[in-house]
Amino acid sequence: xxxxxxxxxxxxxxxxxxxxxxxxxxxKGPHHKTLQTMTCTLMVIQLILNIQPSAGExxxxxxxxxxxxxxxxxxxxxxxxxVFMQAGEWISSPDSRHKAGEFYVITISTLLGMYFMVSAGSxxxxxxxxxxxxxxxxxxxxxxxxxxHSAEAGAKFILNSMFSSGLMLYGLSLIYxxxxxxxxxxxxxxxxxxxxxxxxxxFFFAGLGFKLSLVPFHMWTPDTYQGAPTAVAGYLSVISKGxxxxxxxxxxxxxxxxxxxxxxxxxxxxxxxxxxxxxxFAILQDNMKRFMAYSSISQAxxxxxxxxxxxxxxxxxxxxxxxxxxxxxxxxxxxxxxxxRHTLGENYAKADKVEGEHMENxxxxxxxxxxxxxxxxxxxxxGLYRTNPHLTFVMTLAMFSLAGIPPFAGFFSKFFVFxxxxxxxxxxxxxxxxVNTVISLYYYLLVVKAMYIxxxxxxxxxxxxxxLTRTSLAIxxxxxxxxxxxxxxxxxxxxxAGL
Amino acid sequence: xxxxxxxxxxLVISTVMMFCGIYGFFTRKNLLALLISAExxxxxxxxxxxxxxxxxxxxxxxxxxxxLFGIAIAAAETAxxxxxxxxxYRNINKILTDDISEMKx
Numbered sequence: 001x002x003x004x005x006x007x008x009x010x011x012x013x014x015x016x017x018x019x020x021x022x023x024x025x026x027x028k029g030p031h032h033k034t035l036q037t038m039t040c041t042l043m044v045i046q047l048i049l050n051i052q053p054s055a056g057e058x059x060x061x062x063x064x065x066x067x068x069x070x071x072x073x074x075x076x077x078x079x080x081x082x083v084f085m086q087a088g089e090w091i092s093s094p095d096s097r098h099k100a101g102e103f104y105v106i107t108i109s110t111l112l113g114m115y116f117m118v119s120a121g122s123x124x125x126x127x128x129x130x131x132x133x134x135x136x137x138x139x140x141x142x143x144x145x146x147x148x149h150s151a152e153a154g155a156k157f158i159l160n161s162m163f164s165s166g167l168m169l170y171g172l173s174l175i176y177x178x179x180x181x182x183x184x185x186x187x188x189x190x191x192x193x194x195x196x197x198x199x200x201x202x203f204f205f206a207g208l209g210f211k212l213s214l215v216p217f218h219m220w221t222p223d224t225y226q227g228a229p230t231a232v233a234g235y236l237s238v239i240s241k242g243x244x245x246x247x248x249x250x251x252x253x254x255x256x257x258x259x260x261x262x263x264x265x266x267x268x269x270x271x272x273x274x275x276x277x278x279x280x281f282a283i284l285q286d287n288m289k290r291f292m293a294y295s296s297i298s299q300a301x302x303x304x305x306x307x308x309x310x311x312x313x314x315x316x317x318x319x320x321x322x323x324x325x326x327x328x329x330x331x332x333x334x335x336x337x338x339x340x341r342h343t344l345g346e347n348y349a350k351a352d353k354v355e356g357e358h359m360e361n362x363x364x365x366x367x368x369x370x371x372x373x374x375x376x377x378x379x380x381x382x383g384l385y386r387t388n389p390h391l392t393f394v395m396t397l398a399m400f401s402l403a404g405i406p407p408f409a410g411f412f413s414k415f416f417v418f419x420x421x422x423x424x425x426x427x428x429x430x431x432x433x434x435v436n437t438v439i440s441l442y443y444y445l446l447v448v449k450a451m452y453i454x455x456x457x458x459x460x461x462x463x464x465x466x467x468l469t470r471t472s473l474a475i476x477x478x479x480x481x482x483x484x485x486x487x488x489x490x491x492x493x494x495x496x497a498g499l
Numbered sequence: 500x501x502x503x504x505x506x507x508x509x510l511v512i513s514t515v516m517m518f519c520g521i522y523g524f525f526t527r528k529n530l531l532a533l534l535i536s537a538e539x540x541x542x543x544x545x546x547x548x549x550x551x552x553x554x555x556x557x558x559x560x561x562x563x564x565x566x567l568f569g570i571a572i573a574a575a576e577t578a579x580x581x582x583x584x585x586x587x588y589r590n591i592n593k594i595l596t597d598d599i600s601e602m603k604x
Contacts, residue, residue, distance in 0.1 A: 124565055131572045135579050142583045148590035152599045154583040159533050162576050163524055166540030169569060170517055173547035180556045182565060223602045290602075 024101025032100035043081040064121030079326040085472035087231035114243035123182040141228040153227025160220040168207020174200035211244040215274040225293035234333030237296040242322040249307040274301035309420035317416035324413040327479030331398035343375035383456030403444040409484035506554040516543035541573040
């Protein structure tokens with residue numbers, strides 16, 4: 001394996017974070033555009049440096065990177081790069097352009113936390129990584145300081161995140177009490193399935209269930225997605241969810257392997273409830289970000305189907321699913337963000353003069369809420385096909401991929417996930433999930449119907465986004481089409497997962 | 500008369516603290532009270548780690564280290580949470596959970 005220095009991915013990412021922080025301090029005047037170009041370039045360099053899967057064990061087994069974990073890191077980095085490309089227009093708005101540097105630094109620090117989370121060899125490093133991924137995330141969600149939706153969402157997120165880490169830590173403390181170690185490798189021998197360990201596992205699973213927004217623990221998700229800036233909501237829905245899913249899978253299959261009967265039953269109930277409830281609620285939504293939140297809850301249920309299989313096929317289909325989900329979901333969030341930006345465009349031109357001061361008075365705040373609400377409601381998309389055919393095309397294909405319609409990647413990712421769960425013998429869960437796929441088709445197509453069929457006399461006028469946004473949407477589009485057709489992607493992941 | 504303090508005594512305390520925290524988190528209306536409840540839960544786990552280490556595995560230090568990390572991270576979380584709650588207060592002048600329910604559905 002080609003690797004220059006130990007923990008290369010983590011070290012180079014931390015270096016990028018520091019470079020951006022210093023550049024933000026040194027540069028004078030408005031520099032959000034330069035900063036975006038610089039960050040995107042550095043992330044591309046990070047991708048190229050770490051494209052080769054690496055492995056290694058350092059600090060006495062505390063840090064344990066497998067080739068699969070390395071592949072997951074690369075995928076997460078690519079997803080973050082796409083988010084950065086899409087975030088440019090939002091970050092250059094007058095309200096937030098002076099804190100552009102903070103946005104990039106905080107986002108990269110959450111990514112660093114996810115790196116540590118997926119390659120942890122001990123619960124201590126796992127917990128530190130998880131918190132490094134979720135504390136700065138709260139800052140990102142509350143980033144739009146003068147919008148009180150954003151503050152409300154941030155408060156809900158950080159309190160739920162504290163509650164869930166409390167639950168998870170309690171489970172970890174009980175496991176530590178029964179095993180006497182926090183290292184994954186030493187722990188497996190002591191896991192026998194005593195009642196205390198089952199209690200501990202349930203607490204641990206509940207804690208991670210919050211991060212993944214599985215159903216009994218999903219209450220924070222819709223509010224947080226709706227209130228967060230659109231780019232952050234996209235980041236939250238794919239990158240942090242993907243990292244948490246992979247970490248959950250590796251811990252359940254590595255540490256809790258002797259108790260697999262117990263957690264398979266628990267997981268299958270959670271999966272069925274998650275997918276069904278999220279589908280029912282998604283049908284009722286009119287706000288696109290809330291709708292995508294419920295969609296992401298149900299997608300988390302599908303991801304858990306790969307976890308339940310718990311073997312190499314499960315790992316492969318999990319990573320493949322995450323990859324496809326990243327491109328499809330980021331395409332949707334990219335389109336939502338672009339449309340929101342251009343609907344709010346005039347509003348921001350005015351705000352430029354007053355510099356956010358008028359946001360403090362109550363009357364304009366309610367106006368602002370009405371405006372930002374209508375910018376992301378489904379009715380804003382009516383008749384979009386006539387004025388913005390390209391955006392409509394991207395959105396349509398992304399929706400098809402999320403729903404799992406055959407020629408697109410979403411179909412294959414769903415197929416592999418179902419196949420792995422079916423091969424592990426969970427045919428009832430797979431059947432119920434299949435039924436739910438049909439239901440989900442309805443609400444994904446509602447959006448497509450609004451764009452193509454619903455008549456609208458004055459649809460959103462034609463607009464052109466920045467070239468970075470357009471490039472990122474093109475990459476997402478290529479991913480949606482090519483990831484399904486090129487069988488070498490799945491094959492490549494399978495080879496690495498088998499190592 | 501001397502009473503010997505056993506591992507069980509500590510565990511009773513920490514369990515009571517844990518579930519007080521969970522109960523408080525579900526019933527309180529004030530955001531700061533929610534924060535305090537969550538802190539209570541985190542502290543209960545720190546007691547657990549320290550006690551397990553001291554009484555069951557005295558030859559190692561992993562549990563103590565976990566408590567230390569837990570305390571540091573809880574402090575960071577509280578700092579961010581308080582900053583966000585202050586921001587909520589500046590925006591709407593209220594910090595009761597009933598008042599921040601504009602988003603629902």
